[in-house]
Amino acid sequence: MSLSLTPDELRFRDEVRAFIAAHLSPESRRASFLNVSFFSDPDIVAPWQKALHERGWVAPGWPHEHGGPGWSAAQRWIFESECARAGAPQLSPMGIKMVGPVLMRFGTTEQKKFYLPRILSGEDRWCQGYSEPGSGSDLASLKTRAVRRGERYVVNGTKIWTTHAHFANRMFALVRTSDEPRQQDGISFLLIDMKSPGITIRPIMMISGDHDVNQVFFDDVEVPLANLVGEEGRGWTYGKYLLEFERGGGVNSPKLKYALEKVRLLANSDLSCHAISRPEIATKLSEIELDLQTLEFAELKVLSALQRGDNPGPVSSILKLRASEVHQAITRVGVEIVGQNALVEETRRPLHALDDEPLIPEDVLSAVPRHLNGRANTIFGGSSEIQRDIIARQVLGL
Structure with a gap:
């Protein structure tokens, strides 16, 4: 999907690209690429979060009053898209996207003053x-x-x-x-x-x-x-509010697009014997791309609601359900593409800490672990069955 950006938004995009080029090291890009989890280890994240914190860009969705940049929905989308395109590490959502919004809404003045700055700096994990x-x-x-x-x-x-x-x-x-x-x-x-x-x-x-x-x-x-x-x-109320942000308060489609592009490049390479030439692989990649476009539209709609000051609401369950299923589809076709290399097991962890020659090329090294790790995506944050029940009751009114 191609968005029409205003001149100011284009300037902002160039600003983000320049910042990434200046502060995202090749080592951080490699570590992020080899990280198979939804969460990044602190040693991957720390240098990147430090640079973002110094610029005031750690929490794209936070308002100025709490230390965020106060960006528009378009700016958030541009920032997340450029970070994904560059392969930047994903900051832990636990503080920024989960407990942070709860404290802003329900916390005491003292709790906000103490915890929110420590979330931004990375002092608290x-x-x-x-x-x-x-x-x-x-x-x-x-x-x-x-x-x-x-x-x-x-x-x-x-x-x-x-x-x-x-x-x-x-x-x-x-x-x-x-x-x-x-x-x-x-x-x-x-x-x-x-x-x-x-x-x-x-x-x-x-x-x-x-x-x-x-x-x-x-x-x-x-x-x-x-x-x-x-x-x-009243914890149940606050916990449900938090889950709305966990499931639908972020932007997942740019990261999934980056993951799909990596898989597509692998399918076009000699490492996979040009698996893209196989009709079943080409078809699966095209189907995933269509699903991603749909997810993009839905996320943009939620971002617009957040811009108005609304919380994500039950539509967050749709985003969580589809993002986790698309992620699994990408990793599943990735395993198909690497072919017999999927039989090779690299037992050392974490993969980004390997300082000698891996058993297979790094471009295919993480395919199987990423697929296996991603099986949990349809469970954590509320299983797919729970999400479908919420959608049926609160979105469809069944």
């Missing part, structure tokens, strides 16, 4: 404490409990599939503070210091061979009352 063993899609049944004792909550329980908990120094968590007939009414939203005594992190290895997720245990973990966001018992 966040993880999400939502899912539990037995409480994934049925999140309202969560059992991690926070009992108030004086000026503190004491937290006991466990969270699972906690992405990058091993890097994080902060967690935003849904915890049970009371037992109510309606389970959602007994849930509160807490901010937890991951260095608190009583927290244990146990790694869970992905099928791709990467360490992205963990199980986190809380054993009498003390959390100050000041770390409660909003009102006690």
